[in-house]
Ligand SMILES: [Zn+2]
Ligand SMILES: [Zn+2]
């Protein structure tokens with residue numbers, strides 16, 4: 001009855017890896033930001049006559065880059081992006097004028113059609129298919145890094161559902177190879193490197209250890225009341241083989257979940273064949289939990305891995321690749337945009353409990 005988890009929480013939590021990315025956890029109703037307009041329900045049809053990404057409509061897509069297992073009976077297809085945010089065009093050389101600095105928009109932007117069925121969700125795909133999808137991510141990232149040394153970061157991400165900014169309903173991921181390291185990756189890599197120098201430990205490994213073994217009760221010094229109870233596994237959503245899905249203590253999004261390899265690995269490109277199967281399983285199960293709790297999850301997810309860049313050669317021991325899943329259940333308000341502080345209205349402990357409680361077959 002007196003479960004401390006259920007008490008209203010109002011506190012600023014510091015992201016242990018990137019302290020500038022902190023979050024205000026405020027479960028009181030008055031803090032609830034405007035809910036995103038009830039999003040259009042996601043398109044669950046298997047085949048859509050007019051969809052360029054559907055099987056049979058291959059002639060409607062931009063040129064194909066690769067298809068798996070083959071173009072004739074493809075399950076996953078990589079095509080050029082019709083509206084690339086970065087491109088080959090070198091007609092925009094670096095130009096600087098006063099305070100106006102630019103780097104030319106050189107890069108690659110490709111679409112991975114995740115599945116030949118139109119509206120299939122990640123948790124509805126087979127684990128064998130998901131393992132293939134992750135191997136396609138890995139192989140394409142590797143090819144892009146090798147293709148040009150000007151490409152400093154290759155970002156793979158997925159927008160699913162209109163609430164997450166997906167402009168095409170057919171399930172797809174995107175890969176963007178860019179000439180700069182994204183700020184958030186840069187912050188993760190440099191901060192974890194500083195932590196490692198000081199503690200001789202990977203901060204991500206430490207967070208995993210803490211999630212698996214930590215147990216503590218924090219009391220109010222004056223009243224003696226329990227302020228927070230940290231239980232073993234309180235932040236663990238799933239543990240499958242060599243992977244773990246964790247609800248971050250300082251989650252920016254209500255239903256944010258991170259997936260990490262249990263054993264230290266800095267570069268996603270080193271993932272082994274067998275580990276792809278475990279990753280597929282932990283991903284499918286985590287997405288099934290999110291989908292069940294949210295009644296149809298619309299989300300973004302993205303892969304953070306050590307940049308292939310000379311600047312980060314000594315970060316192998318300190319950086320730890322991961323996938324961040326960020327379901328979209330509310331839209332940022334002026335407070336969030338103005339302060340840079342995310343507001344999360346569901347206590348991460350309560351969210352984790354709900355996600356764990358879902359019964360999966
Ligand atoms: Zn389609
Ligand atoms: Zn690690």
Ligand SMILES: [Zn+2]
Pocket residue numbers: 188304322324
């Ligand atoms: Zn990250």
